[in-house]
Amino acid sequence: MCALLLIGFIIGIGYKENIGTINPSYKISSMQDLYLTHREGGEIRWELTAEKALFPLGDKEIILTAPGLKIHHSPEIFLNSGTGVYEVEEGNVTLSEPVEMNMEDNKFVTNSLKWNSKDDTVATDDDITLSGKNFLITGTGLSARIKQEQVRILNNVEAFFYR
Numbered sequence: 001m002c003a004l005l006l007i008g009f010i011i012g013i014g015y016k017e018n019i020g021t022i023n024p025s026y027k028i029s030s031m032q033d034l035y036l037t038h039r040e041g042g043e044i045r046w047e048l049t050a051e052k053a054l055f056p057l058g059d060k061e062i063i064l065t066a067p068g069l070k071i072h073h074s075p076e077i078f079l080n081s082g083t084g085v086y087e088v089e090e091g092n093v094t095l096s097e098p099v100e101m102n103m104e105d106n107k108f109v110t111n112s113l114k115w116n117s118k119d120d121t122v123a124t125d126d127d128i129t130l131s132g133k134n135f136l137i138t139g140t141g142l143s144a145r146i147k148q149e150q151v152r153i154l155n156n157v158e159a160f161f162y163r
Helices: 002-014
Strands: 028-040 043-056 061-065 068-071 077-080 083-087 092-103 106-116 121-132 135-145 150-161
Touching: 121 150
Parallel strands: none
Antiparallel strands: 028 043, 043 061, 043 068, 061 083, 068 077, 077 092, 083 092, 092 106, 106 121, 121 135, 135 150
């Protein structure tokens, strides 16, 4: 009898009621019609817009829906995509689902693109199409320095020129 009470006591002490799983609360703020500008030396260097912006807890990035990026350069560069991410601390923008870049009469299309605002560079590892009034260039991967107006297509380059 004493052994039975001792076993009951041990089981009672070791029993823990299942209180369920506690999931963390992911707090996200959002806004419609985002408009950000970046100024240097009193002049606007670039503008970022989005139909919708999500601000996850942590303030490290902003998740964008239908973003547009206008880079003030001569000529001006306009980037649009389906989705994107703005890295707050670095100032970089990653665009995806497809990306379209327009500069004067030239059009560039790819699936994703990363713009480094400090280095003024754009890069992708995806297939690209660059077209203009008199040319069509396709390839895979791209690295471009905007200020130096240097563009490098990395692989599988095919170029067609028209009169």
